[in-house]
Amino acid sequence: MCPSSQKPITATDEPEFFGIDHYGFPRSGHDDPADPTEYYPPYFRSEHFQRFGYHVQQLRGGFHWVTSGGYDAAFVVTDDGVVVIDAPPTIGENMLTAIADVTDQPVTHVVYSHWHTDHIGAAAVYGPGVEIIAHRITRELLERFPDPLRPLPTTTFDDDHTLVVGGTTLELSYRGENHCPGNIFIYAPAEKVLTAIDIVSPGSATFMHCDASQNITGWYEAQKQVLSYDFDFFVGGHHMHFGTYSDVQACVEYFADVLDGATAAVERFSRSDALLSVLDGGGWDRVFVGTENWINSMANFTTKYVLEKQTSDGRLWWERLAGVTSQTKYHAYTVLESIRLERPRPNYRLSGENPPVFLT
Known part of the structure; x- marks a missing residue:
């Protein structure tokens, strides 16, 4: 994808969710950052x-x-x-x-x-x-x-x-x-x-x-x-703004990072142990609550990845693009859902097997 000094994440990486606030943004000891000053012409x-x-x-x-x-x-x-x-x-x-x-x-x-x-x-x-x-x-x-x-x-x-x-x-x-x-x-x-x-x-x-x-x-x-x-x-x-070619490249790089994070989140939280840990003990009447927590966990994982990533020019995304702190979690949810709905599945359930291979 795009160059970065951040170690690539994998499906086995464990996110530190206590480092995320109630908006889904990483806690960093300072107020939510404002848009870059140069954004306003x-x-x-x-x-x-x-x-x-x-x-x-x-x-x-x-x-x-x-x-x-x-x-x-x-x-x-x-x-x-x-x-x-x-x-x-x-x-x-x-x-x-x-x-x-x-x-x-x-x-x-x-x-x-x-x-x-x-x-x-x-x-x-x-x-x-x-x-x-x-x-x-x-x-x-x-x-x-x-x-x-x-x-x-x-x-x-x-x-x-x-x-x-x-x-x-x-x-x-x-x-x-x-x-x-x-x-x-x-x-x-x-x-x-x-x-x-x-x-x-x-x-x-x-x-x-x-x-x-x-x-x-x-x-x-x-x-x-x-x-x-x-x-x-x-x-x-x-x-x-209207944009230059490099302006567009920056936007494309940002959304490539969203896709990277969402892909890893779907892989991590679709494992049977991760999924069952969210749903376990919920009961039939708590399934939708468990599903909401499952999707929200993936969105938080993706948001943390994007907002903490050092980008190709050494800055964080909120230092380069406006709206990153308020919009990234929405993008994360949409992209991870598109992965689940639009992109190829790695496998499917075989007869007599439970859970499915792609959840193990």
């Missing part, structure tokens, strides 16, 4: 942002990034109009204001990254005359669950679609379900800007439960797919 405390609630910044050429401090979107100014990517309700009509700040060109095209309301729930602000491009699955979902504020796409595709407007090219690709079905990659090759929403959030550990993603194995695969692109700027959909 200058615009966040600017008079304009405090008054209007948005910030727009040119990344390269006509490609612009727009943020509300919690949600991101983008637009590209071309010779023949403006192409917009997404429409978060938290930005809302400020998308139009941000565009007007830099050009008088009209919005002609809108690209939906995926169907979720928190990213395209204000798309109606662009008006009825725009061309809306999205993956076929996104249209199917919006047809099934109609919303007048999320107009149906007018152009759909299955695998790849190249959008050329006013000499500017955007390459749209669907590389399988990740955060949700239909979530696409949007790449501007000339500007070297990649937009991939809800995969990683530059500078942070992203929102809880792997950003509420549906296919965690696919979501991890998407992180590798992101790094296969040649980009200088990354738009991730959330938080305070």
